[in-house]
Amino acid sequence: MNSNKGMVAIEETVNWWKAIVESMNDGVLVIDRSGIVRTINPEYTRITGVTPDIIGKPLVLYRPGARLPETLASGKSQVGVYRKTHDREYVVDMAPVMLDDKIVGAVSVCKSLTEVQLLTQELEKQRQKVKELQEQMSALHRVRYTFDDIIGAESKMQDIISIARKTAATDLPVLIRGESGTGKELFAQAIHHASLRSEKPFIAVNCSAIPSALIENELFGHLDGSLVSQSVAGKAGLFEMADGGTLFLDEIGDLSLDVQAKLLRVLQEGAVRRVGEVEERRVDVRIVASTHRDLYQLIAKGLFRNDFLYRLNTIDLQIPPLRERKKEIPLITSSLLADRFEVEDNVMMFLTQYDWPGNIRELRNVLDYAMCLVDENERISIRHFPDFMQKQHTLYNEEKGILPLHEAVEVAEKQILVSALQSCEPTVGERQEIANMLGISLATLYNKMKKYNIK
Numbered sequence: 541m542n543s544n545k546g547m548v549a550i551e552e553t554v555n556w557w558k559a560i561v562e563s564m565n566d567g568v569l570v571i572d573r574s575g576i577v578r579t580i581n582p583e584y585t586r587i588t589g590v591t592p593d594i595i596g597k598p599l600v601l602y603r604p605g606a607r608l609p610e611t612l613a614s615g616k617s618q619v620g621v622y623r624k625t626h627d628r629e630y631v632v633d634m635a636p637v638m639l640d641d642k643i644v645g646a647v648s649v650c651k652s653l654t655e656v657q658l659l660t661q662e663l664e665k666q667r668q669k670v671k672e673l674q675e676q677m678s679a680l681h682r683v684r685y686t687f688d689d690i691i692g693a694e695s696k697m698q699d700i701i702s703i704a705r706k707t708a709a710t711d712l713p714v715l716i717r718g719e720s721g722t723g724k725e726l727f728a729q730a731i732h733h734a735s736l737r738s739e740k741p742f743i744a745v746n747c748s749a750i751p752s753a754l755i756e757n758e759l760f761g762h763l764d765g766s767l768v769s770q771s772v773a774g775k776a777g778l779f780e781m782a783d784g785g786t787l788f789l790d791e792i793g794d795l796s797l798d799v800q801a802k803l804l805r806v807l808q809e810g811a812v813r814r815v816g817e818v819e820e821r822r823v824d825v826r827i828v829a830s831t832h833r834d835l836y837q838l839i840a841k842g843l844f845r846n847d848f849l850y851r852l853n854t855i856d857l858q859i860p861p862l863r864e865r866k867k868e869i870p871l872i873t874s875s876l877l878a879d880r881f882e883v884e885d886n887v888m889m890f891l892t893q894y895d896w897p898g899n900i901r902e903l904r905n906v907l908d909y910a911m912c913l914v915d916e917n918e919r920i921s922i923r924h925f926p927d928f929m930q931k932q933h934t935l936y937n938e939e940k941g942i943l944p945l946h947e948a949v950e951v952a953e954k955q956i957l958v959s960a961l962q963s964c965e966p967t968v969g970e971r972q973e974i975a976n977m978l979g980i981s982l983a984t985l986y987n988k989m990k991k992y993n994i995k
């Protein structure tokens with residue numbers, strides 16, 4: 541009774557193993573210690589063409605070139621052996637079958653070479669795709685601007701450009717301050733381009749554009765499921781993406797105190813921890829930050845950490861607004877105008893009188909506008925500029941209509957004085973030059989400044 545049960549159990553086990561071998565995706569052939577074929581599976585037949593009638597027969601008789609008997613004799617495995625019979629190509633792994641330290645047979649496992657080739661081709665294709673994507677990624681993170689694109693003739697601008705050039709050779713953090721449109725990102729890009737990191741990514745992040753709930757995930761990355769949506773996959777943050785390169789933190793003054801503290805830690809440690817992760821990852825990132833806000837005022841109001849500011853402002857570049865360097869307007873204008881365009885004589889005066897709250901970005905925009913409006917073979921004149929600029933310029937007052945002549949003369953006189961004085965330093969020498977240009981004495985200039993309350 542017991543031995544019957546035992547037989548049934550053995551039969552079940554044998555059947556189970558047979559079923560496994562039958563269902564394998566690799567071809568299998570097994571020989572016993574005498575070299576007699578004990579089993580082959582359907583996949584072996586498909587790959588090699590050998591049919592099941594080989595079972596029970598000596599392998600060497602039917603397959604004279606077979607290498608499995610070598611494994612049986614030596615007990616040594618053979619891996620990746622190439623075989624070709626007729627038009628069939630395949631690779632075989634062979635191993636001895638051991639029972640109680642004795643060789644009781646050998647097994648051969650084969651895979652069709654065409655399948656291996658297809659897999660290799662597929663792998664190669666995927667590798668190529670990854671390479672292309674990597675190239676596209678680094679192209680996306682390459683900078684557009686270099687120091688050659690920065691126009692700056694005034695000595696103040698020349699000084700800033702010269703300091704910025706020197707910092708490019710270092711890894712020191714740079715803080716660029718200035719109103720919107722003064723060229724802060726332009727400087728950041730130029731510094732990266734001239735640095736040893738230029739082949740690595742330049743990643744710009746506008747701190748004011750990312751909702752505060754997401755900024756940590758963006759900067760430091762996150763793990764699976766660390767966001768509200770469990771479906772979001774783990775992702776590297778901008779610090780990791782900028783590794784080896786430069787991270788440009790635009791509008792740094794808009795960061796919350798909490799994020800400032802976390803950023804400060806990353807800058808001190810040189811390592812980031814993805815949100816939801818315990819382990820830290822080392823990053824080598826140069827920080828260039830920018831702001832249009834007065835960070836010292838924010839510190840006074842308790843909205844900005846001073847230890848964070850001191851981490852950022854080793855090099856502090858303050859770019860003056862365009863209205864404080866009006867002397868540069870003609871140069872910038874001619875650089876921004878495409879070659880085929882010419883301007884009427886009074887256009888430069890017109891552009892110099894305007895205050896440019898949007899700085900060079902605004903100047904670039906209105907020049908684009910004028911180049912679009914002007915007809916072919918026509919010179920750009922005041923009427924090709926936007927209405928709001930013309931209204932500020934003309935002596936037309938919307939409330940009063942046309943001004944009486946004496947008032948109009950005063951308005952014009954004041955405009956000319958303001959614009960002339962804005963483009964010079966407040967020294968007696970430079971004011972004397974202005975007075976000469978205007979054809980009046982220095983004393984008259986001072987009198988008129990007093991009359992029109994011009995500081």
Ligand SMILES: Nc1ncnc2c1ncn2[C@@H]1O[C@H](COP(=O)(O)OP(=O)(O)OP(=O)(O)O)[C@@H](O)[C@H]1O
Pocket residue numbers: 689690691692718719720721722723724725726727790832900901904
């Ligand atoms: N000195 C300059 N020479 C040439 N172009 C300039 C200069 N400064 C600014 N520009 C141009 O003005 C535009 C705005 O520059 P940029 O984006 O760098 O300003 P920004 O200070 O970073 O502005 P925002 O604070 O609004 O982001 C760009 O088209 C840039 O090329």
